[in-house]
Amino acid sequence: MVLDGKNKSYVTTFILLGFSEYPQLQVPLFLAFLTIYTVTLVGTLGIIAVIRINPKVHTPMYFFLCHLSFLDICYSSVFTPKLLEILVVEARSITFTGCMVQFFFICTFVITEMFMLAVMAYDRFVAVCNPLLYTVAMSPKLCAFLVAGSYTWGGICSLTLTYSLVELSFCGSNILNHFGCEYSAILSLSCSDTHFSQMACLIISIFNETSSLLIILASYIFIVVTVIRMPSPSGLHKAFSTCASHLTAITIFHGTILLLYCVPNSKSSWLLVKVATVFFTVMIPMMNPLIYSLRNKDVKETFRKLIITKQLSHSI
Template identity: 70%
Template sequence: MEKNQSVEITFILLGFSEYPGLQLPLFLIFLTIYTVTVLGNLGMILAIKLNPKLHTPMYFFLSHLSLGDFCYSTVVIPKLLENLVVDDRTISFTGCIMQFFFACIFVVTETFMLAVMAYDRFVAVCNPLLYTVVMSQKLCCLLVCASYAWGVVCSLTLTYFLLELSFRGNNVINNFVCEHAAIVAVSFSDPYISQQIILVSATFNEISSLMIILTSYVFIFITVMKMPSTGGRCKAFSTCASHLTAITIFHGTILFLYCVPNSKSSWLMVKVASVFYTVVIPMLNPLIYSLRNKDVKETVKKLMDTNLLR
């Protein structure tokens, strides 16, 4: 197998170049979304840090979810914006691999961060008297570190097998991001092992995280339905509503991408789903959580009032 020479190899990200009339409108739309994403996620992290009421396990996990969303969108969107306004859509071999590497870390981390947050809601609803004991600061830090660590392990493994593939000269990637399937598609090597590795990895991550989430919410549902008062049930469901919304959007998009076959006719569908997955979801999470939370809204309002008075 011939070794990759990163200096000689480049990738061309086609993105949405087949629609030249849409380049400027798409640039403005994605720039607006990225601005909202950055302000929303960094604002959420700042609000959680400044408000003592939000120094709880749930918001500790939420701050790391926001950090992951910010990092993930920053890995992907700036290059997407650049390619919408320049004719040269090339990206170096190293740049493409690094984009995939970091994007993979944050996607896997978010997958398990959402599962950790489901466990947190399970403890809060099903064992409220033991919540502060069970969800200790040590356990919270351990769960967050484990999510990041597993993201790094998965990304290192998948990146290693990508580096084992052979590429020559300019390679046209029919996407706006260096996504695994698109990189493998332009390789001159047999991609079987690399494809099997990501299939096993993605399937394990999806099934294991969904099992944690579903198990947690089954117990939550049973506990809530046993509550005598309607008010208690509404309050319990309300604490889970934002998280359930985020889970539905995130995993729904992933499962949709799994179901789309890798054929030429479906590449547009893959791109549209990828836009939702890489651009829209990181913007939605802080909006989902802030719009339903009185403490977050109050903190953001105080921050805005303080800045306006200066």
């Protein structure tokens, strides 16, 4: 704490409560989250490696999947290490600056992933509805532009929301009822008017969620119409299998976001907020590699070849 000329104390450090209300679960939670985080790193890095190794998957779809895997690593790594730390150490503090930096990066990566999923829906629309023009329509230049646009927009939105938090005053309790710097948890500690921050968050959240979902919905409406018109059963199967993994990832990602939006702002709901945030920042990054690798023939085939090659090299 520091004091200004009006003898008013200002928060310079936050204390993260995490799951301290359940002391008997600290070690089991640590082991569980450490295992999940390890699987996430191995799975996402594995997919990136497979995409880089196999020339067969050097296509726009896998280019976007590579960036999706990168984003999973990034936003999982923003929250999870700190979560693991506060589960095993008594000092559960984070500086105000560290908190703002953590919030900026988690917000950037989440918004970027939101639009990356929308970009992937557009990619599936082009692949299914215009298969003969797919490589021409989804040119490397366009793919790079869509990815760069997603990252840039995520950074702009995150910078705006972070600025709205930095401008607030924190002069009361410094106990943050969360395991990380989550937006509503930070706002609840402010002793100044939070109207601008709340409005900025509401406008940005509604715009991003609505626009990304509209792109996804429009893409899949055209996909469904095209698939229905396909006379060949094999064509139907191929189209649905192509989109199944992406639809699963979208449902889990946006379903969790909407759950967080719908949680009422009350003390009794903080546990639900923390559990939903754990699922969002720890579980989803682990699930995406599993979703895409288990349902993707090219990825499974490459993994199989790598394992066989490794076994043969050991046996020689």
